[in-house]
Amino acid sequence: MTVTRTGESAAAERIRQAAIASFAEVGYGGTSTRQIAKRLNMSAAAMYPHYRSKEELLYAIALDGHRGVLAAMRAVDDSDLPDSERLRVVVEEFARWQAEHHELAKVVQYELHGLTREHYRTITAIRRETTEVLAEIVRRGIASGEFTVGAADDAVLALSSLCVDVCRWFPSRTHRDPVVLGRTYGDLAIRMVR
Amino acid sequence: MTVTRTGESAAAERIRQAAIASFAEVGYGGTSTRQIAKRLNMSAAAMYPHYRSKEELLYAIALDGHRGVLAAMRAVDDSDLPDSERLRVVVEEFARWQAEHHELAKVVQYELHGLTREHYRTITAIRRETTEVLAEIVRRGIASGEFTVGAADDAVLALSSLCVDVCRWFPSRTHRDPVVLGRTYGDLAIRMVR
DNA sequence: CGCTCATTTCTAAGCGCTCGCTTATGATGC
DNA sequence: GCATCATAAGCGAGCGCTTAGAAATGAGCG
Numbered sequence: 368m369t370v371t372r373t374g375e376s377a378a379a380e381r382i383r384q385a386a387i388a389s390f391a392e393v394g395y396g397g398t399s400t401r402q403i404a405k406r407l408n409m410s411a412a413a414m415y416p417h418y419r420s421k422e423e424l425l426y427a428i429a430l431d432g433h434r435g436v437l438a439a440m441r442a443v444d445d446s447d448l449p450d451s452e453r454l455r456v457v458v459e460e461f462a463r464w465q466a467e468h469h470e471l472a473k474v475v476q477y478e479l480h481g482l483t484r485e486h487y488r489t490i491t492a493i494r495r496e497t498t499e500v501l502a503e504i505v506r507r508g509i510a511s512g513e514f515t516v517g518a519a520d521d522a523v524l525a526l527s528s529l530c531v532d533v534c535r536w537f538p539s540r541t542h543r544d545p546v547v548l549g550r551t552y553g554d555l556a557i558r559m560v561r
Numbered sequence: 562m563t564v565t566r567t568g569e570s571a572a573a574e575r576i577r578q579a580a581i582a583s584f585a586e587v588g589y590g591g592t593s594t595r596q597i598a599k600r601l602n603m604s605a606a607a608m609y610p611h612y613r614s615k616e617e618l619l620y621a622i623a624l625d626g627h628r629g630v631l632a633a634m635r636a637v638d639d640s641d642l643p644d645s646e647r648l649r650v651v652v653e654e655f656a657r658w659q660a661e662h663h664e665l666a667k668v669v670q671y672e673l674h675g676l677t678r679e680h681y682r683t684i685t686a687i688r689r690e691t692t693e694v695l696a697e698i699v700r701r702g703i704a705s706g707e708f709t710v711g712a713a714d715d716a717v718l719a720l721s722s723l724c725v726d727v728c729r730w731f732p733s734r735t736h737r738d739p740v741v742l743g744r745t746y747g748d749l750a751i752r753m754v755r
Numbered sequence: 756c757g758c759t760c761a762t763t764t765c766t767a768a769g770c771g772c773t774c775g776c777t778t779a780t781g782a783t784g785c
Numbered sequence: 786g787c788a789t790c791a792t793a794a795g796c797g798a799g800c801g802c803t804t805a806g807a808a809a810t811g812a813g814c815g
Contacts, residue, residue, distance in 0.1 A: 378790080393674050396591020400775060410792050412776080417790090421775065476729065477671050480587050516752070520735060521745050528726035529719055535670065536722075541714060551715045558710065559753045572764075593800060604766045606802080611764085615801065 379417040381407055383431070386424050391470040395425055395481035425478065426486045432468070432475035433493040439464045440500050450508035451557050457504060458526060458556040463549035465533035466542075472534035501526055505560060514560040522560050529556070573611040575601055577625070580618050585664040589619055589675035619672065620680045626662070626669035627687040633658045634694050644702035645751050651698060652720060652750040657743035659727035660736075666728035695720055699754060708754040716754050723750070 385406040389398040400421055401411045418424040443460045445453060465472045479487060502523045508514035516522045529552060542548050579600040583592040594615055595605045612618040637654045639647060659666045673681060696717045702708035710716045723746060736742050 376790085394588045394590045394672070396588040397674070398590070399773075401773080412778095412793085413791060415776070478588070480591070516749075518745070522749070524730075524736075525723055525746070525749050528723055528730075531729070532722035532726040535725070536718075542718075551712070552719070555710075555716070555719050555753055559749055570764085594802080595799080606767085606804090607765060609802070 376417065378413075382414055382417055382424065383428055387428055387470050387474055390425070390428070390478050391473040395421075395474075395478040422481060422483060422486070425474070425481050426483075426490075428471070428474055429479060429482065429486075429490050430493075432471045433490055433497070435468070435471075436461070436464050436475075437493060437497045437500070440497065444500055444504075450504065450511055450513040451561060454501075454504045454508065454560065455553040455557055457500060458530065459549035459553035461501075461527075461530040462533055462552035463545045465530055466537045466545035466548050469534040469537045472531075476531055476534060498523060498527060508560060516560040525559065526556055570611065572607075576608055576611055576618070577622055581622055581664050581668055584619070584622070584672050585667040589615075589668075589672040616675060616677060616680070619668070619675050620677075620684075622665070622668055623673060623676065623680075623684050624687075626665045627684055627691070629662070629665075630655070630658050630669075631687060631691045631694070634691065638694055638698075644698065644705055644707040645755060648695075648698045648702065648754065649747040649751055651694060652724065653743035653747035655695075655721075655724040656727055656746035657739045659724055660731045660739035660742050663728040663731045666725075670725055670728055692717060692721060702754060710754040719753065720750055 382403065385403045386398070389402055389406065400414055403424075404411045404413055407413075414424065418427060439460055440457055443456050445456065448456065479490060482490065502519065505514065505516075505519045505522050505526070509516065509519055514522075533548065533552075537545075537548070576597065579597050580592070583596055583600065586592075594608055597618075598605045598607055601607075608618065612621060633654055634651055637650050639650065642650065673684060676684065696713065699708065699710075699713045699716050699720070703710065703713055708716075727742065727746075731739075731742070
């Protein structure tokens with residue numbers, strides 16, 4: 368997941384990683400471009416050949432993160448599975464991803480206020496696709512009678528909330544393993560809708 | 562809930578409210594003391610007779626918020642109720658509070674990185690008390706056999722997550738009424754543990 | 756009620772520092 | 786030898802916070 372993407376220099380990747388760490392720790396507004404550079408023993412201006420501004424750096428991170436979680440969920444979503452199993456697997460992966468990438472996830476979930484209006488819109492469009500993955504499963508489960516929960520929208524909202532919030536506290540004294548956490552949350556998800 | 566507290570000037574209250582709005586919108590690091598003053602048509606220095614620093618202002622807000630949600634939950638917690646009803650009422654109130662005070666809640670949940678180490682410790686101590694309110698209910702429900710969920714700790718974590726995350730997205734197109742949201746979340750909570 | 760006086764809370768100005776970002780220029784590698 | 790990526794230096798603006806002093810406030814008292 369820290370694989371260098373095609374068409375991107377290793378330095379750009381390192382800058383993004385340093386920015387993620389700092390944004391997650393003290394927020395976008397609380398991070399200066401000089402702090403990011405310092406983490407890499409670079410000069411303060413070294414970022415600008417790779418990202419034209421601090422906002423573009425945030426946008427690149429947000430785009431990467433949102434695409435990452437969407438791809439991860441779609442990769443494990445299998446419409447041939449029984450509805451309960453299908454939901455379990457997807458929630459497992461959602462929660463696991465938030466734990467595994469908790470710093471990136473923090474930026475993705477809490478620091479978007481630093482984006483321009485246009486960039487923000489692009490990001491929320493991807494977010495809607497992520498929600499839709501869960502929504503389709505829940506709607507089908509209700510239609511088939513396998514889920515007994517009343518309102519599909521509310522259940523989807525709650526399931527998303529549950530998973531998203533992982534990045535706020537992970538890791539904790541009691542939870543350090545993303546896979547174990549995923550299994551726990553997968554179980555709780557099924558309890559909630561069935 | 563916006564009642565002026567004893568021993569506090571009206572100006573201090575107005576400054577806190579302006580700071581909450583700005584911290585919630587662009588983060589603690591993204592807010593300058595001049596921006597807070599501007600919202601009140603005050604000079605930039607007007608804050609300092611009331612709060613000795615920007616960090617003390619954040620601390621006052623965080624303290625107020627954490628005490629508020631703890632008091633709200635304790636006020637509705639009734640140990641004579643059946644475990645399910647008891648849990649429902651408390652979760653209802655927790656979720657409702659996060660929705661009702663979503664700006665304050667955002668600061669309380671996401672901006673604590675601006676606190677000194679010592680202030681942070683004081684805050685997390687209050688937070689543990691809040692978790693404990695839920696934990697006692699869940700543990701008792703499991704002991705009595707009314708709840709079938711396996712791990713009490715995991716269930717408490719998930720219930721907290723569910724409620725805390727409300728402040729991240731509230732209000733939305735589909736959810737604007739804190740009381741209605743509370744009822745929805747109360748139901749989902751019981752489904753999760755029973 | 757009107758008046759005084761100490762205290763509190765405001766404003767204008769500004770200190771030293773850091774901010775995001777640009778420029779000019781030198782090093783690096785296909 | 787040309788594009789790419791780094792650097793040091795620095796621009797104008799804004800940062801948290803302090804100071805000096807003016808205005809507002811409220812208690813005590815004739």
